[in-house]
Amino acid sequence: MPNLTERLEINVRVNGRQYQRRVESRMLLVDFIRDELGLTGTHIGCDTGHCGACTIMLNGVTIKSCLLLAAQANHSDIQTIEGLAVDGKLHPMQKAFLEQHALQCGYCTPGMILSSLFLLQRNPNPSEEEIKRGIEGNLCRCTGYLNIVKAVKAAAIRTNRKGT
């Protein structure tokens, strides 16, 4: 039998803040973020790697945090949805989601936003097709994809304008 009581020390930087915790070796990263750190903006949808609700940035790239053990994130730099707004001011992507009505129940939204941000980092001016491919790992059970695609497009335009 695996040793389920073993606890491991984990040091991570999350949204710019350093945390140290001792957790069960079998704890998933998403449970660590939600239950140990209290950052419940990262959601658990399917727990099997399909839905993308638990998407976070790990060392600058999007991953599904239900597919990693917390121990694997030791010494990493994590960004969650809570880290986007600055001083109560929404991130341009959050603003675009709000303005374009790109959320209904909101369950998929944190993951959607992180995937959209990763897409724009790679490709600041994506086509509609590229946006759809960029968020293919995130499911919206409200099927509100149309407005999500619009929001990503709007955020891209706004960010590009600002940059020039």
Add this chain to the structure above:
Amino acid sequence: MKLRLASPKALIDINGVGELTQIREENGAIAVGALTRHDQLARNSIIREKSPLLAEAASVIADQQVRNRGTIGGSLAHADPTADLPTACTAIGGTIIAASVNGSRSIESSDFFRDYFTTSLRQDEIIKEVRVPIPPPGSGGAYLKLSKGQNDFAVVAVAVQVTIDGDDVCRTASVVLGGVAPTPVHAEETERFLVGRRLEDRVVEEGAQKAADRLSPPSDIRGSAEYRLEMAKSVTKRAVGLSASRARGSA
């Protein structure tokens, strides 16, 4: 582990082993470290230029988050017959370098996949590297898969690598099907038919018809056996046709 299919006594995270992350060209081959992420494989300039078939297969794996984290070593060791890299790797004649405390050994892709989720890796071995031969001029490849959605596993996947000479005659053909058997399988009848012939539309068509000859694919939620047999021929036709036109472009 989540599904309780496996409950290992201990887990070793090899993600910290830096030497397993390199991609380098040496002696007419590309050495791809086992920890190369699918996303890197799809975007790496050496892979895209020298083994575009592998880059193409990596680019259609699951979704961005999975491509950011999944590795070539992990995909091959897992040996899911519907996964993309085992099929692509078999088609390009990749060699798996396995390592243990006792040293390393090379295993050809064709000897590596033994059964559903079963490889010839020994209990104490890990995949260290995959060696990918660089195809000669006049070569073209394609990886096409039919799936129920962009991020679902393949109903049928076909990886093709052909080499043609100046007269458009096929010199070598590797046609490998995934999702239709416990391991990736060569469509040997198709390969034999194509070699020595000009890859005209009617030759490609006739060759593709032979792709399903020796198959007895499974029926499951993704498709019935009959459907898979028909789709095997159809996707093979498209993949061989595309490979031939790419080979002409590179000659």
